Amino acid sequence: MSPSHLIVVCCHGIWLGGPSNGQDEAEWLIADFQRGETPTFIDHVKAGVETLARIQDAVLVLSGGPTRQETTLSEAQSYANIARANSHWGHAISEDRILIEDRALDSYHNILYSLTLFYSRFRSWPSHMTIVSHGFKRPRLLDGHCSAIGWPLERVTFVGIDPAGMKEADGGKEDAIQGVAMAVGDWLDDPHGLGEKLRAKRTRRNPYGTWQGVFEKGFQGNEISGLHTTGEGDQESLIDDAVRPWL
Numbered sequence: 037m038s039p040s041h042l043i044v045v046c047c048h049g050i051w052l053g054g055p056s057n058g059q060d061e062a063e064w065l066i067a068d069f070q071r072g073e074t075p076t077f078i079d080h081v082k083a084g085v086e087t088l089a090r091i092q093d094a095v096l097v098l099s100g101g102p103t104r105q106e107t108t109l110s111e112a113q114s115y116a117n118i119a120r121a122n123s124h125w126g127h128a129i130s131e132d133r134i135l136i137e138d139r140a141l142d143s144y145h146n147i148l149y150s151l152t153l154f155y156s157r158f159r160s161w162p163s164h165m166t167i168v169s170h171g172f173k174r175p176r177l178l179d180g181h182c183s184a185i186g187w188p189l190e191r192v193t194f195v196g197i198d199p200a201g202m203k204e205a206d207g208g209k210e211d212a213i214q215g216v217a218m219a220v221g222d223w224l225d226d227p228h229g230l231g232e233k234l235r236a237k238r239t240r241r242n243p244y245g246t247w248q249g250v251f252e253k254g255f256q257g258n259e260i261s262g263l264h265t266t267g268e269g270d271q272e273s274l275i276d277d278a279v280r281p282w283l
Contacts, residue, residue, distance in 0.1 A: 039095040039133075042162035044150040045084035046143055046169040046177075047100030047111035049077050057121040065104045076170070076199045081115045082125050083195050084168045088134070089127040094166075097153060099137040099146040103241040110138035139246050141238040143173065144181045144229050148274075151185070151282075152251045155261055161282035164191050171196025176220045184227035186280040228273045235270070250274070 049070060054063035061074045081098065088096040100111025113136055119129075137153045140146045147167070154162055165187060167177055174196050182192055226234055238248070247253040248270035250263070258265075262281025265272050 037093070038158040038160050039093050039154075040160075040163045041091050041094035041166070042150060042154050042164070043084050043087050043091075043094050043096045043166045044146060044168065045080050045096065045098050045115060046146040046167070046173075047077070047098060047115050048080075049074065049114075050104055050107060050109055050111050051077075051114040051118050052107065052109070053117065053121075058118045065106055073199050076197060077115075078118060078122075079197045080168050081119050082122075083197060085119055085124050085127055085129060087166055087168070087195065088129060089124075095133050095135060095154065095157075097135045097137050097150040099140045099150050101139050101141050101242070101246050102244055103141065105243045108244060110136070112136045112138045112140075139248065139252070141241040141246070141248075142229060142234070143169070143177055144184070144223065145238075145248075147177065147181045147187070148185055148250065151187070152255075152261075152263070155263075156252055156255050156257065159257065161262075163282075164193070166193040166195060168195040168197070171198045172202070176223060180220060180223045180227070184223075185274065186283070188283070230273055238270075248272075 049064050049066040051058050051064055054060060056063060058074065058078050061071070064074050066074065084096050084098070088094050098112040098115045102108050102110040116134060116136055119134070135153060135157065137150050140149045151161070169177060174194055178189055178192060178194060182189060222234055223229070229235065249268065249272045250265050251258045264275045264278035266275055267273055
């Protein structure tokens with residue numbers, strides 16, 4: 037029986053491997069503003085695995101492309117490697133229930149590409165979605181991206197995990213919160229990320245020219261998927277007023 041529940045973990049860094057199984061920040065490729073956040077990244081993938089272990093008809097998608105010139109390893113594959121290195125935190129998880137979505141270069145595409153990967157694997161759309169990310173990104177992911185994509189908010193569960201001490205008045209993560217607030221405004225102005233500003237951000241995160249079509253490159257079932265798009269490659273996008281096939 038095909039799964040009906042999609043769990044999406046939004047990836048934020050690349051674990052290169054090492055003896056600490058991710059606990060040592062030196063094993064990671066991250067941006068300067070992400071210093072101190074790698075335990076939270078591990079908590080994200082752990083929460084995804086724990087949700088998968090609880091829901092029998094679920095599949096877990098780890099979402100994030102190869103965003104760094106230093107390695108061709110994708111964020112998604114590195115998170116899968118962490119889960120494996122930590123023996124899935126004691127959960128008996130079949131590897132075929134964990135899918136690698138290694139094209140997304142921003143949070144909008146974490147959601148969209150996870151949905152289209154689910155369809156390409158199972159030839160059906162999920163009935164429910166769980167999203168795991170930072171708690172402070174909830175408005176951007178739900179009210180912004182899910183609404184723009186046309187995913188019903190009553191059929192999404194959000195698991196938000198922020199870095200420890202994030203709300204402390206030390207200023208350590210205030211810049212990150214302000215940055216997310218600015219990004220929300222950018223996405224409100226450009227819900228599908230097609231404009232110059234958001235497209236430029238993806239270009240900077242795409243050193244290997246990763247395919248940015250709505251479905252995986254070469255996928256042959258998009259004509260029967262019911263998901264209506266326009267354009268091709270990184271110019272492809274959803275048609276706003278088209279009925280979504282999961283409704």
